[in-house]
Amino acid sequence: MQNAVPERPRRADEPLPEAREVAFHIWKITVPIPFPLRTVNMHALVGEDGWVLVDTGMGTPDARAALKAGMERAHLRLDNLRAIVLTHHHPDHVGLSGELHEKSGAKVYMHPIDETAIQIFWSHAMPQRFGRVSKFFLQHGLPQTQLWLSHVEPRTMDDIIRVPPHEAITMVEDGDEIDLLGERYQVIWTPGHADGQICLFRARDGVFLAADHVLPRITPNIGLYSQNERPNPLQDYLASLAKVANLPARIVLPGHGEPFADLKGRTSEIALHHEEREALLLAMLKEQPQHAYQLAGQLFQGRLKSDEALRMGVAEVIAHLEHMRYNGLLQQEHTADDFILYTVA
Secondary structure, three states, X not given: OEOOOOOOOOOOOOOOOXXXXXXXXXXXXXXXXOOOOOEEXXXXXXEOOEEEEEOOOOOOHHHHHHHHHHHHHOOOOHHHEEEEEOOOOOHHHHOOHHHHHHHHOOEEEEOHHHHHHHHHHHHHHHHHHHHHHHHHHHHOOOOOOOOHHHHEOHHHHHHHOOOOOXXXXXXXXXXXXXXXXXXXXXXXXXXXXXXXXXXXXXXXXXXXXXXXXXXXOOOOOOOOOOOOOOOOHHHHHHHHHHHHHOOOOOEEEEOOOOOEOOHHHHHHHHHHHHHHHHHHHHHHHHHOOEOHHHHXXXXXXXXXXXXXXXXXXXXXXXXHHHHHHHOOOEEEEEOOOOOEEEEEO
């Protein structure tokens, strides 16, 4: 069993880990992650009496080194970290949150849906939950896959992902305003990519911290991973896109990729992408009933190289299929060998 998450070779066009100021007193600290997107952005909100960190990356050795270098470049010290905002439960956004909270005493904010999720996922219950998720995917045709963390020793895993205890987290809801070092930020609940994802909007100067809700170069993964999640995540996501499209945002700071300006234009592009994706799937299903894994193979044409990418691709296809089923375009067929096929209604 390996002692650490395996390193991946870097693509030529991949953003390098870096730290730079991207808005007034806001630093983007980009660190590596062991997943297909390769890097994730943390954002440090700097005030006169300390700083706030939005999302925390993971505790892999290369990410720790990049965070340390970024903090040094931005002249940030752990002893005056005042608060941590966790936008959603995915490991690349919460991995170091427990350790940073323990070392600094920083207050931690999170939406209650995803706060519940981190306590379930990262309290050593993930292997049991993964068994249930695997059964769900098997019904949709995906063969047995392995979690990347199955190759990591438990002691090492505690260094990579550790979250604060429930009692240390302050819950925030849609529409709340939180004061972060004298600046007011509106909490916007944007379910879709994660059931409890939140974004932050600073109305004073139009800064929109978008987490993984609106990304500049790719579309966020919108997937259905089990029967216990919100049943129509793509509908949630499209509604969340519309919810933020008309914000008077001057700059968008995403969880992956570079800052950008045209929030309304980008939300329109992403919504159109999902319309086109559904049209492709509908055309495939007019030929014959198929399950999600068969459709993902045709849709992604060999681009899903790892188990993580396979699960994300199939989950995304299921989300599109369920969205169309709820809209009356498709229906399910259950086969004798327990597969779920989709057919045109």
